[in-house]
Ligand code: DOR
């Protein structure tokens with residue numbers, strides 16, 4: 112297969128940052144995706160509709176072609192989120208849902224949730240107004256092995272949330288284990304998951320191969336090969352509960368190449384190419400469109416995109432770095448050759 116044509120995909124999990132950094136990354140995503148759920152873990156976090164609308168305007172302002180890309184705003188859920196904020200979010204077309212970060216689980220999660228019980232009244236309102244909840248699903252107890260934190264969250268917290276709020280639409284974000292994939296498969300229809308390209312392409316060896324490799328460090332951290340294979344099986348299965356969310360998370364080079372390296376892999380420069388590489392590795396390119404372009408909008412009850420994009424089988428070298436404010440951004444696969452190339456001009460089929 113030399114060329115594939117897809118309905119234009121969406122990215123259901125993306126970090127864009129703010130200010131100069133935002134300007135340097137957003138057009139990578141806008142070149143490939145029609146819509147993206149923009150995560151709210153800024154400093155300070157995006158906790159209100161008002162803040163999200165200001166951020167939405169800033170993103171639109173940073174776009175080369177603002178009409179071609181729609182940011183879908185996620186609000187940061189805190190223990191002091193006001194009930195009325197949830198109603199406002201439900202009514203506003205730019206707001207996509209709330210993101211739950213367990214406090215301490217990841218980058219800028221300090222304002223997140225300490226005790227889940229404290230937000231049950233908020234989850235009840237979200238359930239009533241059909242506002243989706245996107246979850247960073249990792250337990251934060253430092254005694255739990257870092258490779259087991261996703262499973263611990265599922266067992267200790269997610270079961271209970273689903274049982275208490277059976278009507279709440281939940282997306283378990285960036286799943287990384289066989290357990291999570293199996294859990295999602297057997298969970299009720301309103302529970303789904305996103306999967307990143309990097310968790311489909313690499314196992315935890317990538318972190319240590321030939322020395323410590325901070326550009327492969329993200330959270331949840333890469334897992335064993337058996338988990339990567341289970342995720343690839345889920346993503347390429349065509350099952351409707353799994354969809355594309357890059358979790359592309361840019362950090363300045365000095366923050367990554369640091370004794371206390373930041374978590375996050377930047378993949379927006381080659382997002383769909385990286386997914387294509389993963390799907391091609393198991394001869395499942397025919398399932399890429401379902402995963403990248405159909406399952407997400409179907410789950411969220413949104414229209415599928417009408418535009419189309421193409422991928423060519425062409426070799427190209429990923430640049431060694433990109434400008435990122437006054438620093439450098441090291442993309443995933445920097446300096447390596449990829450075999451799929453996105454055609455940068457989306458063809459509108461209308
Ligand atoms: O690797 C990650 N980076 N995981 C997250 O949950 C957050 C993200 C970021 O914002 O950098």
Ligand code: ZN
Pocket residue numbers: 124125126150358360
């Ligand atoms: Zn994320």
